[in-house]
Amino acid sequence: MSSELVISLVTRPDVSKPRWDQKTFEGRLRHFYSTVNPLNILISSKGLETSRNVISNYKKGVVCPSLTVDQLWRHKQIYDSAFHPETGEKMFILGRMSAQVPCNMIITGGLLTFYKNPRGVFFWHWLNQSFNANVNYANRSGENAITMKELMCAYLGATTGALTVALGLNQVVGKFPPLVGRLVPFAAIAVANAINIPLMRYKEFTDGITLEDETGRAVGKSTSVAKYAIAEVVLSRVGMALPYMVLTPVIMNQIVKTLWYQRRPWTAAPIQTVLAGLGLLISTPFCCALFPQKKSVEVAKLDPEARAQIEAVQNPPKVVYYNKGL
Numbered sequence: 443m444s445s446e447l448v449i450s451l452v453t454r455p456d457v458s459k460p461r462w463d464q465k466t467f468e469g470r471l472r473h474f475y476s477t478v479n480p481l482n483i484l485i486s487s488k489g490l491e492t493s494r495n496v497i498s499n500y501k502k503g504v505v506c507p508s509l510t511v512d513q514l515w516r517h518k519q520i521y522d523s524a525f526h527p528e529t530g531e532k533m534f535i536l537g538r539m540s541a542q543v544p545c546n547m548i549i550t551g552g553l554l555t556f557y558k559n560p561r562g563v564f565f566w567h568w569l570n571q572s573f574n575a576n577v578n579y580a581n582r583s584g585e586n587a588i589t590m591k592e593l594m595c596a597y598l599g600a601t602t603g604a605l606t607v608a609l610g611l612n613q614v615v616g617k618f619p620p621l622v623g624r625l626v627p628f629a630a631i632a633v634a635n636a637i638n639i640p641l642m643r644y645k646e647f648t649d650g651i652t653l654e655d656e657t658g659r660a661v662g663k664s665t666s667v668a669k670y671a672i673a674e675v676v677l678s679r680v681g682m683a684l685p686y687m688v689l690t691p692v693i694m695n696q697i698v699k700t701l702w703y704q705r706r707p708w709t710a711a712p713i714q715t716v717l718a719g720l721g722l723l724i725s726t727p728f729c730c731a732l733f734p735q736k737k738s739v740e741v742a743k744l745d746p747e748a749r750a751q752i753e754a755v756q757n758p759p760k761v762v763y764y765n766k767g768l
């Protein structure tokens with residue numbers, strides 16, 4: 443079916459939306475899997491340019507007669523992997539979604555391997571937060587773009603938080619079984635998330651999140667919804683790190699007891715990097731897909747200011763939708 447020619451279709455695919463139905467878990471999983479697909483990082487600039495042309499021509503209604511539906515979507519995925527969704531600019535390679543799994547895999551390998559050595563702790567948490575800030579910078583978007591100052595604040599806050607927790611807990615975990623010490627990096631990044639995300643999005647606490655009706659018309663803004671949305675994003679980010687930052691130490695803690703490992707202690711870094719990579723490859727799309735990005739809320743449950751704004755529009759809706767972000 444999808445090898446059909448685009449040109450022969452009466453209604454052509456809408457490439458401004460994800461290919462798969464975002465109301466179902468399976469649709470979201472396929473969508474996020476294609477978004478983080480690390481193989482897309484290998485596509486040459488010429489390949490990226492081709493996809494960009496196909497997509498921009500398609501939007502203007504220009505379709506090559508031999509283009510199939512599958513090919514069209516493949517070009518869209520390549521386009522999305524490298525160009526900013528709103529500005530259309532080519533993103534810095536390490537800021538792209540397709541770079542997330544490989545980069546995070548190396549950072550996690552470092553965080554988990556050098557969790558005891560203070561210099562290692564410092565270096566790897568600093569690298570992680572710098573990488574994070576770089577992604578946030580590359581991905582800033584037009585209308586509510588975060589300023590450089592806000593970005594710096596979130597970066598410094600998260601780095602300080604992660605380092606304080608990691609170095610502080612390392613002082614006290616000596617009395618506990620070794621596995622506890624191996625879990626300190628997870629505690630540190632959980633705290634970093636709880637600092638970073640609210641700081642990056644603090645404008646939403648004061649200005650509110652845009653509420654839309656079914657048709658996508660903006661009908662108001664709500665600050666009470668922002669609190670839930672941001673808390674949920676923090677939880678889902680921490681949940682996303684759980685499989686690779688908790689399972690990897692648990693497995694590693696068993697491996698270090700084997701004779702095989704004791705003869706080859708240099709394998710600590712590669713083993714943990716590979717385990718983290720597998721964990722990331724599974725958990726990133728899975729956790730992103732778990733909850734829909736768009737949430738609905740009954741107007742009656744909103745804060746009075748938001749309710750008043752909604753009552754004031756023509757045909758006020760009973761239920762509104764908002765985007766909770768990633």
Ligand SMILES: *[C@@H]1O[C@H](CO)[C@@H](O)[C@H](O)[C@H]1NC(C)=O
Nearest residue numbers: 546549550570631634635683
């Ligand atoms: C780096 O820290 C952030 C928290 O700011 C966290 O979400 C992310 O998972 C960490 N990266 C790795 C590779 O652990």
Ligand SMILES: *[C@@H]1O[C@H](CO)[C@@H](O)[C@H](O)[C@H]1NC(C)=O
Nearest residue numbers: 527528538539577581583768
């Ligand atoms: C970047 O922002 C877009 C929306 O503007 C979002 O879909 C995407 O997931 C974001 N990527 C990262 C790496 O945060």
